[in-house]
Amino acid sequence: MNDAALALSTFAYGPQTLAAALGAPLVLMLACASARLRRFGPAYLVVAPLFALAACVLASDSGPLVLDQMIYPIVLVLDPPGALLLGVTSLLWLAAGIFAASSMRDETESGAFVAFWLATLVGNIGVFMAADVASFYLFFALVSLPAYGLIVAQARMADSAGGLYVSVALLGEAFLILAFALLASATPDHSLLISDGVDALPASPWRDATIGLLIAGFGTKIGLLPLHVWMPSTYRAAPVAAAAVLSGGAVNAGVIGLVRFFPWGHAVPVWGEALVVLGMSAAFYGVAIGLTQRNPKTMLAYSSISQMGLVAATLGAGLVAGNKGAAAGAALYAAHHGLAKGGLFLAVGVLSGCGTLRMRRLTPFVGLLALSLAGLPFSGGVIAKLAIKQPLGDGLLGALSTLSAIATTLLMLHFLRRVAALAEPRVSNPGWALITPMFAMIAASIMAPTAYYFAIENHRLVSLDAALFWESLWPILVGALIAAAARRWLERLPALPEGDVGAFAARPFGLFARGGAAADRGEIILRRWPVAAGALMVVAIMISGMGVLKP
């Protein structure tokens, strides 16, 4: 294994592979502008992520790619957490691309959908490679904003999901540009390398403001409480393939951001604790609200809020202790979550409209994927849980993590029940082009975390450890018992509005409209000649007066 890794790390064309990974989807995106080339849109979805998949192996730990012909040079590198997340993300984009190509013919041949898809893909690949602040911001914007076009591709007219999504995404961009400006201003020589900025961060006069803005900015992406309000309606409104890449791929842009920009090795207790509290609250809040939902896609969104809460809590615990291991653990957890969640969204697409018989055959495999999120033994989930065990510790946080596995089991079993209700007796069954991507995700969710864990950490086959086996199995058994016992009660839960607190957040917009009406009236007053001429004189007198009246 090590020899192989060594041989790969000396691969001479690593930097060029990074360029190809970004260049391929970019070129295909430009091809969408031509009416003749646009017809091959479905093929682009499949081809585009292949280069990134190759890059995650070939370019890992190779030298950086530097494009310095600009005012802000672009520096791209692939470190181990980046390579892991790049690998699983491009795999998911590939699977979802195949799914979209066969399930959305109209959209994928019309150009715009494919262009938005590829732009989001470029951003999603780029965030894992970007080593400087400016290009990171660029890729983060790309993974966030063009996704609007994916979300509204099939949305109904009055659906506000796309608007809510893009509002929160833009809010995140605003937080991040402030954070990055603070970070870069505190960096010696105004270097824009992320590593230089993070090294200087502990001594920065704006340390706390920077970290707070980083948490808020990346929190919008990972759905950190209370910035999660966009997630349920977005994943519900988006076509299945788009929901898969957003929930499994794009969300990890937020995770890699926190991993890259936190000053690991320096304890930042206050923000770390805040992140732990928010994250752990989300871990349970997400499950609680998710259980009340009727739509399986909305339930998966709430599961994402819960799972990303655990990631945030892990990172927070690492920030409190100044523990670099938390970053690697959180990245591995997020990688597994991406594969499993992406696979589950594809599964919703496969199963809805599936015949009863086929549904019965497929459900066990979907169940495997669902319970993998709770850490089912021999799944990738158990490796993921293992990865965050050390940073969370054995105390209260460890116990809460185990409890959250019970809660996740409960939510996932309820989800399976809701999906099963989608079966219809006489509907044509999905073709292999739809089923294969889902099975690919199931296989990858088991193999990728395991392979990475053993390759990087050189661990023994811990999954077979009897103590660990039991430790990961019992929360699932307890969860299953509760689910069986409380089945009736769960069915009768009142359906809370999708987006929960977000449903009440519309109030400030009313205030804004009233402010707008006042602005209209002000404008009419300003338009009167005496007022306009008066304003001109006042400006002249104010500027002159600044010096003349000074003692």
Next chain:
Amino acid sequence: MIASTLSQLSMRAEDALLPVAIALPVGAMLLALCLGGRWTERIAVAFMPIGVSIAGAVAYVVWRDQRPLVYFIGGWAPPLGVAIRADGVAAAMLLTSALIASAAGLFACDVFRVKPGEKENRAHLGFWTLLLAIWAALNCVFVGWDLFSIYVGLEMLTFAAVPLVCLKGQKETFVAAMRYLLFALLGSVLYLLGATLVYAAYGSLDIGILAQKIQPEAAAWIALGAMTAGLLAKTALFPLHIWLPPAHAGAAPPASAILSALVVKGSFFVVVRLWLTLAPVQMSEAPAELLAILGSVAIFAGSVLALRQERLKLMIAYSTVAQIGYLFLMFPLAIGQHPWASAAWSGGALQAISHAFAKAAMFLSAGLIVDVVGHDRLSGLRGLGRLAPQPVLIFALAGMSLMGLPPSGGFNAKWLLMSASVQSGHWALALVMAVGGLLTAAYLYRVIAPALAPAENAPAESASTPTPKASSRGAALSLALALAAILLGFAPPELASLLAVGAPAATIERIE
């Protein structure tokens, strides 16, 4: 021997660039006016490559020599004679206005062309001569190095811009033009008053000499206050913006593009000259803060009012009111010999340049949209993306730069200004920029979201009438402008070194 003669010759050719940059468009305008008819368009179009080459050559020479290009009219240096001078920012503005005037002019070939067999009318003759006049006036303002040459340039700019508003000859455009004219005249009077006061107090109008002589005393304060107020009226900084929206929204698309992208930048550029080059630092500190406050209010008020508009072109015009506010945020950041001042200077210049490209592209794409849908009501744009994808793409690309999203010139400008405001402790300005970006996104969303949504009843409509198509040349030209705004985000370091030439953070050399 020959080599040295040649090098002398080439030196002379370089020196002649600046006067030629002013004289040639004036000459072209006069020629067009004399020949009339279809010649006006031919002369204007023929001048475009020449004008762009001259501006490009000025920018190249300034960048290569890393010092401002100076020319003394008649060979007499100030205080006796008059100097014209192009520093880095002036050269960049020359090139920007040459490119945008050319693109908008070529776009206008479809609108203001005398068709064979048709009689020439006021609009045909007017547009092309006014275009050349605006071009000459802008060049004069950018390279003017004494307050009177600048005054001449500003007057020419106003008198060429006002008729451009009402070329279509509708009643409401005349009302808008009259309001613009009166406001701009008030501004001119104030500027002239200030310039006269300066001459009376210091005996010179040369900016280089005045920069050494001027003292924070009553005469200087009153003069600068009057001149600044006059210039702000012409720039339409809030609350002096009320003439702008009806004027810019009512004009024909290529005219709107020139007015919004370039004309307001002329008087803004002079405000920069006054407070960052001419006035001493201890004098400009307080007014700079006031200008930034007015700019912040302009961003909020302009954006909120843009959100309230029901018409596409009015919304874009109010967006100009907001974006002008951004320009004024540079003042408190760029004064003095601070490490952040040069970033703020480049940021302000880049904001002016990228807004020019983005706003020109946006007005032109709005023209294409109106051609396709036949109206400019925001409520009727649903499904436009399927009907006319190109104008929507152009609008969105231009919008990216206005929002300050990467990659775009708007982003680079915002980044430079934001870093400067953090480093100089102007926290509020960083917040204003962040919130302003969100408000910009909010009003642009009102166009982009319905455009991307599936059409309601398009099939029925398109079945009965064939969809009018946007002109492909117009689309290509406005796409080029939008791409320029985007590509400024990948600008090479050479652009930064050009903008830094003659920046106030480096001491102004006195022209001997």
